[in-house]
Amino acid sequence: MNSSGFVCFLRRSLLQLECRIIQATGLDRQFAPALAVHGPSILPHPHDEQEVTSEPSFLDNVFWMAAPKKRRTIEINRTRRRDPSFMLKVKTNIEPCVECGHLKQKHILCGFCYEKIRKETALIRGQIKAMEGRPLNTPAQETLVLYDSESPWESDKDKRIVERNRKRPSWFSIY
Amino acid sequence: MRLTIQMLISHGRVARKMGLGPESRINMLRNILTGLVRHERIETTRGRADEVRFYAEKLIDYAKKGDTDEKAMKMANFWLTEKDLIPKLFKVLAPRFETQPKAYTRMARIPNRENLDKAAMAVLEYKGNPFPPLQTAKRDNDLTLINQLLKGYREQRAQQAAAKRQDVL
Numbered sequence: 222m223n224s225s226g227f228v229c230f231l232r233r234s235l236l237q238l239e240c241r242i243i244q245a246t247g248l249d250r251q252f253a254p255a256l257a258v259h260g261p262s263i264l265p266h267p268h269d270e271q272e273v274t275s276e277p278s279f280l281d282n283v284f285w286m287a288a289p290k291k292r293r294t295i296e297i298n299r300t301r302r303r304d305p306s307f308m309l310k311v312k313t314n315i316e317p318c319v320e321c322g323h324l325k326q327k328h329i330l331c332g333f334c335y336e337k338i339r340k341e342t343a344l345i346r347g348q349i350k351a352m353e354g355r356p357l358n359t360p361a362q363e364t365l366v367l368y369d370s371e372s373p374w375e376s377d378k379d380k381r382i383v384e385r386n387r388k389r390p391s392w393f394s395i396y
Numbered sequence: 397m398r399l400t401i402q403m404l405i406s407h408g409r410v411a412r413k414m415g416l417g418p419e420s421r422i423n424m425l426r427n428i429l430t431g432l433v434r435h436e437r438i439e440t441t442r443g444r445a446d447e448v449r450f451y452a453e454k455l456i457d458y459a460k461k462g463d464t465d466e467k468a469m470k471m472a473n474f475w476l477t478e479k480d481l482i483p484k485l486f487k488v489l490a491p492r493f494e495t496q497p498k499a500y501t502r503m504a505r506i507p508n509r510e511n512l513d514k515a516a517m518a519v520l521e522y523k524g525n526p527f528p529p530l531q532t533a534k535r536d537n538d539l540t541l542i543n544q545l546l547k548g549y550r551e552q553r554a555q556q557a558a559a560k561r562q563d564v565l
Contacts, residue, residue, distance in 0.1 A: 319534065325507075330530060332507040335519075342437065342527045357480045359434060361487040364526040383526070393528040 348383050412443055425451055430477045433485055437521035445518040449501050456500045459490040492524050504530050
């Protein structure tokens with residue numbers, strides 16, 4: 222018969238339970254002057270390990286970025302750099318002007334010849350401005366430009382005459 | 397408006413955008429057209445010259461209707477900001493183009509502007525203006541080989557004809 226063993230076991234378990242309760246409630250701890258040690262804590266703090274102090278930096282994920290595997294050889298470099306799409310295009314539409322000999326593009330007026338015409342036009346406009354006097358004074362009349370020692374025809378009598386003090390240039394024919 | 401992909405793609409859209417918007421475009425074209433009617437020959441960028449051409453020719457078509465036409469006068473009043481040009485339009489430009497049905501303007505391309513932008517320029521003029529012509533008629537160069545040979549042949553024939561007349565006499 223184990224009745225005495227059973228009673229011992231009960232007593233021991235009751236004592237253990239009492240110890241655990243006192244530990245849980247914290248009544249076993251007695252606050253008294255104790256020794257405080259200044260320095261790095263030897264025991265690791267469990268709560269600090271779970272915290273992340275800094276954000277995941279960019280360089281942590283560098284493993285996903287593209288990078289060249291091999292050096293590009295000079296042959297490959299040359300073929301890329303000398304590709305026709307990057308080279309300057311050769312223009313085949315340049316020709317000399319028939320009148321003056323300066324170069325011009327086929328579909329564009331000659332720069333030299335146009336400059337001559339533009340200057341003469343500007344001088345004619347200066348004369349017109351002097352004739353009109355004030356701005357916004359355009360007459361309702363056709364205009365005719367006459368050079369030195371030129372006189373208007375019969376059909377030109379309704380037009381206002383603009384005089385230019387020079388010989389008529391060869392490229393400005395009357396007709 | 398709905399921000400669709402169609403707004404970013406402009407395939408086949410021929411209408412030009414100029415200035416700050418459609419109203420700004422019309423104002424800009426109005427100024428250029430006024431300058432053209434005043435000076436009868438102007439230099440602008442290629443796009444603007446091309447746009448103004450249509451309006452310049454339409455304005456002449458309206459002016460041909462005559463001074464007394466209500467619509468024509470309204471159009472001229474709108475498009476010409478300087479009002480001293482309205483008599484010029486009706487009394488000078490419209491009679492000038494009476495016999496022509498369509499092409500009243502001429503546009504020619506010019507070398508790019510000298511500024512930093514190197515803009516593509518064009519000169520736009522009304523035909524029949526008093527200024528020097530932009531393009532003289534192409535004359536064949538007398539100094540080319542073929543022309544010299546032809547000239548010599550012509551002279552030879554003239555000499556032979558003169559010699560034959562002498563013989564007959």
